[in-house]
Amino acid sequence: MPANEILNQIIALISSFEHPGVRTFKDNLVNWGDQWKAVSLQWLPVANLLPSDLHNGIVRLTKRDVTMEEIAHLLGLFHKYKDQLHWEQSYSKADKAVSRAMLAGYGFAEIIGKNGPFLSDRIRCGIGIWGPHISYPKHRHQAEEIYLVMSGSAVFTLDGSTSMSAFPRDVIHVASMRDHGFETQAQPLIVLYLWQSGDLREKSTFV
Numbered sequence: 001m002p003a004n005e006i007l008n009q010i011i012a013l014i015s016s017f018e019h020p021g022v023r024t025f026k027d028n029l030v031n032w033g034d035q036w037k038a039v040s041l042q043w044l045p046v047a048n049l050l051p052s053d054l055h056n057g058i059v060r061l062t063k064r065d066v067t068m069e070e071i072a073h074l075l076g077l078f079h080k081y082k083d084q085l086h087w088e089q090s091y092s093k094a095d096k097a098v099s100r101a102m103l104a105g106y107g108f109a110e111i112i113g114k115n116g117p118f119l120s121d122r123i124r125c126g127i128g129i130w131g132p133h134i135s136y137p138k139h140r141h142q143a144e145e146i147y148l149v150m151s152g153s154a155v156f157t158l159d160g161s162t163s164m165s166a167f168p169r170d171v172i173h174v175a176s177m178r179d180h181g182f183e184t185q186a187q188p189l190i191v192l193y194l195w196q197s198g199d200l201r202e203k204s205t206f207v
């Protein structure tokens with residue numbers, strides 16, 4: 001199953017991270033479970049934003065950078081298998097806080113979680129993509145979350161005031177029920193997201 005390769009690379013990437021916000025996720029990721037099920041294929045155009053040429057503006061390495069190499073490898077696998085994944089959205093037009101631009105330009109594909117393909121009630125993990133200049137309004141959820149930026153950049157806002165720019169290899173840690181949102185910049189933002197604790201398919205509440 002192609003997702004096996006993706007799963008193994010996610011574990012390799014996260015295992016290589018020493019960021020304090022990542023540490024608590026490692027155990028749950030390595031011990032995600034032992035069952036899988038096939039997911040139905042579902043396409044979203046946003047998957048076309050996955051880079052096909054990792055050396056074209058994605059990774060310019062002047063010296064050996066293991067983390068960026070792991071990220072590039074994972075992005076390559078997502079690109080290779082993009083039409084064999086289940087691309088979905090959490091929000092719809094009924095969610096007034098979410099702009100049309102975001103609905104037209106975002107999506108995610110889960111690799112580990114309650115719906116599979118790798119079944120877990122301990123951890124949720126997948127790839128999220130947002131097109132350029134999209135605002136993801138501030139929201140909150142019970143689960144603790146990390147976003148690992150793999151490509152592009154965004155300005156994240158936590159709580160009322162803290163803003164920070166995030167670039168590839170940066171990790172944004174979001175504690176349970178902490179307000180968070182972001183605005184993508186000129187390039188599409190591609191993240192690996194992980195959730196743990198709480199309802200792993202909870203729909204976020206907008207602030």
Ligand SMILES: [Fe+2]
Pocket residue numbers: 141145174180204
């Ligand atoms: Fe979130």
